[in-house]
Amino acid sequence: MDQIFQKQQKLKEALLSLNRLQAESISKRLTKERDSLSLVEEIFIPVLEDIGQGWEEGKYGLSQVYWSARFCEEWIAQNLLDESGTVTDNPRMAIAVLEDFHSLGKTIVCSIIRSAGFTIEDFGIGISASALVEKTMEENIEILLISTLMLPSALSISEVYEQFQQKNYPVKLVVGGAPFRIDPDLVKEVRADYIVKSAADVIKVIRSIIQIKHSGT
Amino acid sequence: MSHPELTSMQRVLTTLGYEEPDRVPWFLFVTMHGAKELGLSIEDYFKNGKNVAEGQIRMQQKYEHDCYYNIFYLAAEMESIGGSVIYRDDGPPNAGRPMINDLSDIEALTFPDPSESENLSEVLEATRIMKEEAGDSIPIIGVVLSPFSSPIIQMGLDAYINLIENNRKAFDLLMSKNEAFCAAWANAQLNAGATAIGYFDPFSSNTMIPPDLYRETGLKVAKRTIANINGPTATHFASGRCEPIIDDIASTGTALIGVTTHEDMSKLKKICNKRMSVLGNLNGIEMRHWTPEQAEENVKLAIASAAKGGGFILSDNHGEIPWQVSEDVLLSISKAVKKWGRYPLEWIDNE
C-alpha cells in the first residue's frame, strides 16, 4: 500500500509540474512492473482523482488538471491501447456541451473517462436541448454527460430533463461545470441525477450507475 | 458619531484611502439588466452606446449604488478584430470561434485604434455620456480583458495552455501585442471619462494556473501593462481564487482586488494589509434564488467580514450580475446596504 502511495506521489509530482519526460519515464517503469489494468486502476485514476480533488480545494490550477488528464489519456492510448478496452461492461455514454461553446470541461472529462478504459461518444459543443435529446435517443445512450460554463446553458439542462420525461426515455443525467461549483443548489433546479464538481470524480459516478444497474434497483 | 452624506466618488475615494466613509460603498455590476430597463433585447441594447449609458444611469437611480459600469461584454475586444459574437436572449454574449488557429495567426494579429473601431467606439460613447451625467460625483468603472487572459477567447483555452507549455517565444509575441492593445484600450476609456479600469484577469487566478506559473507569466504581463495604464486599476479574477498570490498582485500597482466567495474575505483583507482594497463577494449565481431575508443576511456577512476601517467595496464576486437575478433581489441588496452599511458599523461588535 505504502509502495503504491509512493508511486502515485511520484507520478503526481511529475504531472503537477508538467514534466513530460519525467511523467513518461515513471509511467514506463510502472508498465514493466504491473499489468495495464492495475496500472490504470491503482495509479493513473487515483492520481487524477487526487489532482482533481486538490483543484476543487484550491491547491492546484486548472492548467494542471487539464495537462494531467491529457497526458494520461495519450499515454494510455499509445502504450496500453491493445489491452485498454479493459472495461467489459461499458454503458452507452455520450457527452456534450449544451448551448455554449466552452469545450475544455468536456475535453478533460473525456480524457479521464478514456483513461479509465471506457469509451464515450462526443456529441460536440453548442448543441440545443432538443437536438441533444434526439441524438441521445437515436444512439440509445444510457448515461448522458453534460458540461456547461454559462449559467443560462446550465439552466437549460432542465429542458433536457423534461423532454426525456415526456418521451419516457430512461437516461442518467450527469452534469458539471463552473456554475454548479459556484451554486450547489443549482442541481435541484435542473434535476440532473448527479452533479460532479471535479472531472475526475466522474469515474466513481459511472461505476456507481453501473452497479445500480446490475443490482437491478 | 454620524458622518455627513458623501457623494459616491467621495465615498469610494475615502474607502480606497483606508478610512471609513459615511457608509459602505457598493458597486452593482449590472450589465445586461439595462436592456430590461429600456425594453430592448440584449442584442439591440448593446448595439448602441447611448442605450448602455441610459441603462446605467437609470439603474444607478433605481439601486443607488456607487458607480456606473461601461462594459458591454468581454468578447467585444475580440469582436473589434473581426471575431464573431454569439448572442442569446437570456445571458451575456459569448465569443464565437477562436481567431488564432496557428502560429502565423499570432504573427498576423493586429488591433484597431479603439476610437476608430466600430464597436469599441460605442463603449467610448457610452462612457462619455455617463461622464456628462456623473461629473465628479459618481465613479465610472471601465473594463479591459487582461492581455494574459485574452488569448483564452482568441485561441481557445486548451490551445493556449499548450502554447504556454510548448512555445514561450510565440507566447511572448502574443503578450506584447495584447499588452499594447490593452493599455491603449484602457487609456481610451480613461480619456473618455472612465475613473478607473477593471483589469479582468481570471487566467492569473489560482483556479486556473498555479502560483509559480503566474509569477513567470501573468504577473509580469500585469506589471508591464498596468504601468502603461494612465489611471487607477482594480484587478478582478472573475471569481477565481487569489490568496496565495496576493503579495504578487500588490506588486503590480493595482489599487483594488475583486475576490471570490470561495475564499475568506476577512483573511484576504488582512493579507492585503492596506496595500490594496478588497471588492466582493456576494455570490451572483446564488443570488437568483435569494429571498429578501437572505439578501440582507448575505450583505451583513460581507460587511461584517471586511468593511471595518475602510479599504472595502461591496459587490458581487464576478463583476457581473446574471440576467436571471431579479430586480427585487437587487432592491433588497440596496436596502440592506443602506440599513447595515452605515459606519461606524457598531452592530458588528454587538452581534
Ligand code: B12
Ligand atoms: C477564466 C474565466 C473566464 C475567461 C475565459 C473563459 C473561457 N473558458 O472561455 C474570460 C476572462 C475570457 C471569461 C470571460 C467571460 N466569462 Co468567465 N470565467 C472564468 C472562470 C474564472 C473560469 C472558467 C474556466 O474556463 N474554467 C475552466 C473549466 C474547464 O472549468 P469548469 O467548467 O469548472 O470545469 C471543471 C469541472 O467543473 C468539471 N466539469 C466541467 N464540465 C463537466 C461536465 C461533467 C459531466 C463532469 C462530470 C464534470 C465537468 O471539469 C472541469 C475540471 O474539473 C469562471 C469562474 C470560476 N470560478 O470558475 C468564470 C465564469 C465561467 N465566467 C462567466 C461569465 C459570465 C463570463 C462572460 C460571459 C462575461 C461577459 N459578460 O462577457 C465572458 C464570456 C467569455 C466568452 N467566452 O466570450 C461566469 C459564467 C456563469 C454565469 N454567470 O453565467 C463564471 C462562472 C463566473 C461567475 N462566477 O459567474 N471568463
